[in-house]
Amino acid sequence: xSGVRVLVGTKKGAFILTADGKRKNWQVxxxxxxxxxxxxxxxxxxxxxxxxxxxxxxxxxxxxxxSDDGGATWTPVGNKFAYDGVPxxxxxxxxxxxxxxxxxxxxxxxxxxxxxxxxAGVEDAALFKSSDGGTTWEELSGLRGHxxxxxxxxxxxxxxxxxxxxxxxNKERMYIAISAAGTFRTDDxxxxxxxxxxxxxxxxxxxxxxEVGHCVHHVAMHKARPDVLFMQKHWDIMxxxxxxxxxREVSGxxxxxxxxxxxxxxxxxxxxxxxxxxxxxxxxVPDGKLRVYRSRSGGNEWEALTSGLPQKxxxxxxxxxxxxVDSLDECGIYFGxxxxxxxxxxxxxxxxxxxVRDLPSVLSVEVQTLA
Amino acid sequence: MSGLQEKDEGxxxxxxxxxxxxxxxxxxxxxxxxxxPVTMRKVLDALEERFPMLRGTIREYGxxxxxxxxxFFACEEDWSHESVDKVLPAVVAEGKxxxxxxxxxxxx
Numbered sequence: 001x002s003g004v005r006v007l008v009g010t011k012k013g014a015f016i017l018t019a020d021g022k023r024k025n026w027q028v029x030x031x032x033x034x035x036x037x038x039x040x041x042x043x044x045x046x047x048x049x050x051x052x053x054x055x056x057x058x059x060x061x062x063x064x065x066x067s068d069d070g071g072a073t074w075t076p077v078g079n080k081f082a083y084d085g086v087p088x089x090x091x092x093x094x095x096x097x098x099x100x101x102x103x104x105x106x107x108x109x110x111x112x113x114x115x116x117x118x119x120a121g122v123e124d125a126a127l128f129k130s131s132d133g134g135t136t137w138e139e140l141s142g143l144r145g146h147x148x149x150x151x152x153x154x155x156x157x158x159x160x161x162x163x164x165x166x167x168x169x170n171k172e173r174m175y176i177a178i179s180a181a182g183t184f185r186t187d188d189x190x191x192x193x194x195x196x197x198x199x200x201x202x203x204x205x206x207x208x209x210x211e212v213g214h215c216v217h218h219v220a221m222h223k224a225r226p227d228v229l230f231m232q233k234h235w236d237i238m239x240x241x242x243x244x245x246x247x248r249e250v251s252g253x254x255x256x257x258x259x260x261x262x263x264x265x266x267x268x269x270x271x272x273x274x275x276x277x278x279x280x281x282x283x284x285v286p287d288g289k290l291r292v293y294r295s296r297s298g299g300n301e302w303e304a305l306t307s308g309l310p311q312k313x314x315x316x317x318x319x320x321x322x323x324x325v326d327s328l329d330e331c332g333i334y335f336g337x338x339x340x341x342x343x344x345x346x347x348x349x350x351x352x353x354x355x356v357r358d359l360p361s362v363l364s365v366e367v368q369t370l371a
Numbered sequence: 372m373s374g375l376q377e378k379d380e381g382x383x384x385x386x387x388x389x390x391x392x393x394x395x396x397x398x399x400x401x402x403x404x405x406x407x408p409v410t411m412r413k414v415l416d417a418l419e420e421r422f423p424m425l426r427g428t429i430r431e432y433g434x435x436x437x438x439x440x441x442x443f444f445a446c447e448e449d450w451s452h453e454s455v456d457k458v459l460p461a462v463v464a465e466g467k468x469x470x471x472x473x474x475x476x477x478x479x
Binding site for chain 1: 477
């Protein structure tokens with residue numbers, strides 16, 4: 001019988017939430033790695049029992065954990081993330097040069113064809129690859145070596161490489177996003193990279209349309225239409241129909257176009273989901289109401305989805321990696337909040353229910369659809 | 372170097388933070404064979420050799436620097452800022468007193 005496994009990273013451990021295809025009755029297991037920050041947990045598309053988790057702490061640094069049994073047991077693997085060559089400098093918040101320093105892994109992206117291949121997006125921003133199941137890591141330094149590297153600057157959360165998207169139709173093509181450098185694409189499996197930020201306008205930058213420097217929060221792609229990308233920028237929802245070469249704004253009628261998450265319906269490439277957030281300093285949902293907004297037209301026209309979500313006295317955030325969709329016939333949508341709730345919709349967002357309400361602050365949510 | 376074949380070896384007692392005990396799969400003190408003269412560097416080398424999953428968690432890769440939120444104590448004295456090649460007190464080398472690796476009481 002089909003089912004789903006929801007992988008949740010929180011500020012104090014990881015949790016695994018499982019249900020059958022009806023997605024009504026849930027089992028919660030965890031915490032795994034109790035007390036540690038789990039920025040991301042993700043499963044392999046090649047073998048769903050292979051999971052990778054990013055485990056870190058201010059005391060003990062970075063660890064990578066691997067499971068080969070769907071999360072029942074875990075093994076620490078390699079945690080040596082050494083920049084290639086002399087790391088050099090990027091810009092600090094005040095514009096001065098600051099040495100590149102490894103801090104943590106924000107995102108782990110398993111390869112699409114090989115269970116032992118996995119990519120890691122790290123802070124300070126760089127992309128690493130492992131070809132041996134996370135035992136050893138090598139930087140794809142062509143990205144950081146792009147000529148713009150010394151001009152990259154951290155966002156409020158640090159200078160993190162938080163988004164990695166592998167093109168299922170072209171094994172040479174990959175997208176990454178960095179806060180606050182922007183979005184980059186490789187067409188040669190990571191050797192060389194180009195910034196793809198044309199059309200982005202960031203009014204707080206000295207040059208609002210600069211090639212790099214944009215605070216991209218998250219990017220999503222539908223696997224059936226890999227040249228179409230959707231982006232939640234610091235401000236603005238953006239769309240590209242040509243693999244990132246050009247972008248146009250599709251924020252439309254959203255109450256605010258600030259936010260972190262963005263995702264796409266598993267079977268409808270023009271159906272998008274975002275969670276607008278009040279900014280610049282509050283970073284909680286507007287008006288005390290937790291609302292997911294859905295567009296069925298690829299942006300611009302948005303409807304609020306509220307059934308089952310708190311509509312008063314709610315002041316949570318939804319972080320950039322904390323939304324995911326399953327691929328069951330009736331697409332399921334999942335997201336976690338800074339208040340520790342994980343919500344699920346088994347009807348593409350029309351109605352919601354909390355799977356759990358009282359986890360530690362949720363940093364990431366991924367879903368595996370199990371046969 | 373560590374190993375039973377060394378003539379002047381001692382049995383060192385090391386207390387590591389709870390999270391690292393969980394990571395290493397141990398309870399209580401860790402007992403290590405370390406050849407004389409016993410220094411912090413040799414103890415950490417032996418600890419990481421026996422428990423490879425602890426690499427990078429106490430001292431940084433590359434620089435070998437102690438992680439900022441950890442401290443080293445021996446005989447009620449703070450050894451955090453001493454040279455890692457300074458010889459530890461004899462009572463630690465003889466296993467009469469433990470070497471303490473302590474995490475800062477900080478954070479949320």
